[in-house]
Amino acid sequence: MDRVNFSLQDNWRLVVLIVFFFISAIALGWRLFYIQVLTSDGRVQQGVEQRMYESVTDGERGRILDRDGNQLALSFPQPIIYADPKVVGDLAIEYAQELSLVIGREAKFILADLMTNGSRYQYLQREATLEMQAIVEEMNLVGIYIDEEPRRFYSSGTYFARGTIGKAGVDNQGISGIELQYDEYLAGESGLEIAEQNLYGGTLPNGRIQIEPATHGADLYLTLDRALQEKVELELSGAIETMNAKGGVVIVSRPATGEILSMASMVRTEDGEIVTTSENRAATWVYEPGSVMKAMTFAAVINEGLAHSNTLRPIDDAIELYDDEECAGVKYDCTFTELGLAYGTKDMTVEDILVNSSNTGTITWALDLGKARLHEYLLDFGFNKKTDLDFPYEASGALKDLNNWSGVEIATTGMGQGIDVTPIQMLSAYSALANGGVYVSPQIVHSIVHSSGEREYVATSPSRKVVEEQTAREMTQMLASVVARGTARDAGVPGYAIAAKTGTARKVQPNGTYEDEEGLYHYASTVVGYFPAAAPELSMIVIIDEPTDQYYASETAAPLFGDIASWALRHYKISPSSDLVYSVASQNNSNNQIPDGSDSEVVQ
Helix, strand or coil: CCCCCCCCCCCHHHHHHHHHHHHHHHHHHHHHHHHHHHCHHHHHHHHHHHHEEEEEECCCCCCEECCCCCEEEEEEEEEEEEECHHHHHHHHHHHHHHHHHHHCCCHHHHHHHHCCCCCCCEEEECCCCHHHHHHHHHHCCCCEEEEEEEEEEECCCCCCCHHHHCEECCCCCEEEHHHHHCHHHHCCECEEEEEEECCCCCECCCCCCEEECCECCCEEEECCCHHHHHHHHHHHHHHHHHCCCCEEEEEEEECCCCEEEEEEEEEECCCCCEEECCCCHHHHCCECCHHHHHHHHHHHHHHCCCCCCCCEEEEECEEECCCCCCCCCCCCCCEEECCCCCCCEEEEEHHHHHHCCCHHHHHHHHHHHCHHHHHHHHHHCCCCCCCCCCCCCCCCCECCCHHHCCCCHHHHHHCCCCCEECHHHHHHHHHHHHCCCEECCCECEEEEECCCCCEEECCCCCCEECCCHHHHHHHHHHHHHHHHHCCCHHHCCCCCCCEEEEEEEECCCCCCCCECCCCCECEEEEEEEEECCCCCCEEEEEEEECCCCCCCCCCCHHHHHHHHHHHHHHHCCCCCHHHHHHHHHHCCCCCCCCCCCCCCCEEC
16 A cells, blocks of 8 residues: 655645644634633623613603692603614705704704714704604604603793792703702602614613603692782782882791792893792892881880880971091081971871971981990891892891991991891891781791602791880880871771881982982882781882882882782681771871971981
8 A cells, every 4th residue: 555645745735724724713612711701791791782772861840839739830751853874874964954944943953953962862852742753753754763851831921920939941950040949859860771772773672671660749739829929919019010110029928837828030121021030039129128128126115115106296397417537527417307397396296297208207216226226126126137049149138236236237237228238138027017927937838748758847946025015015106007098008908007117219220329320319218017907917118119100118018918918818718806906096097297298208
């Protein structure tokens, strides 16, 4: 048998082929080992990521309701239009042109979204309408999808109680008002959905494998009364229009509990339209209140035992205060007079002074009280600090430190000038008089109902006594006389005794004085009080900001106060019978009145 001789020289090609296959086998083996053993977990995860997608679902935002359970703000699903740029691909230019005609966006912006690199989810229109949804669905564009997300809806309109309720953005977050203040309660918690998708980005039927449900946000029950709020906004708008004013604020509350029933802030826009403002000026606006502060001054005088409502003393029509630094030269005028009046010296009771809003009479008694005690009482009445409402951007007002009071500070502060307050602070101070001298913190959120059904009541600071009950009773009698025969006549309601005070204060201008560049004054006209006087159930403040045709509060804010008070008394079915004793007593005219037509409510 012949032997076969194997020669590498003659069979080198075979050797190379065998070596190649041997090395290839080793390489493939190593690659398989690397893929299946060393990196198997990563490969599996990569496959899952290609096949599955995660979607975060927002928890439905909680509702905001009024005191009777009427829904003021709620969320419900509304369509959104989005795209998967990878699926759309080369059709982006064509789609951008077609979609621009449907969703109202310029084609160049839609094209930019459709050509976003690395994105599999791109919003095209978040606040889509049902009409947009129907058209896009009919177009059946590959890579363009319709989904839903919660959208905020305000059942009484976006302008209803706008500054108070506030607004929520498209991302389910509060951006102003109560929506912002209580966002952590309203927003709820997000959920997670993991689903299987096909080649074109669509969800496979029955491909959902995991859901972590979103948690519903808590519901807020407010103390607001929707019906009263609507009436207040309507009447305030009409008054601003009639008075050709810059704006206005009205707050109505229950003094015994501090519950705010209505809180309206309105302004005139540059176009002349009168609208509710997104800023809650009832808590954020600071202004000098004028003569309405005199009630606090006299409450302190009476509470300190210096006088009673019928205490008589001579009052000059002019009073000069001396201060070496402030009254030197002509820079400061330290003489206070009754505007437009010259009666020399007149015997007046404390009630006469308040009824006729006498400036010099108030200063005379404030000087007897002294700056230290006046300052302390104003702090006790809640000025110079934020209220328990703690609204976003709420102001604290400004009362000068006692060590910085000048020689005329007691005169200006006692009359309501030189002190900055917010409308809610001023109303809360009067509510303390309505409560027999007890200060009760204002409240607008009554309770929070969590998704579990548990109700959490919102607590406020403990009430505190500011003045004695007898002091509050005397102040109420005098304030009822202010309405019956004084500067607040137009704030009255037939058959009821209303306790209220007017105030017409000059506003500080940007130049730091009370005169603008043309030498003109601008005014804030205020009426604040409570009713029925004998057993107060409601308190209210009305402010007309910069009325132009008339500026006295007795002619601007008082009629609006009376109209709203009349409606509210009927709305809450409050009987006038308990007020008869106040009505009769307050009708008795005093012989010491300043002559009619000589309004002294303007503070110099």
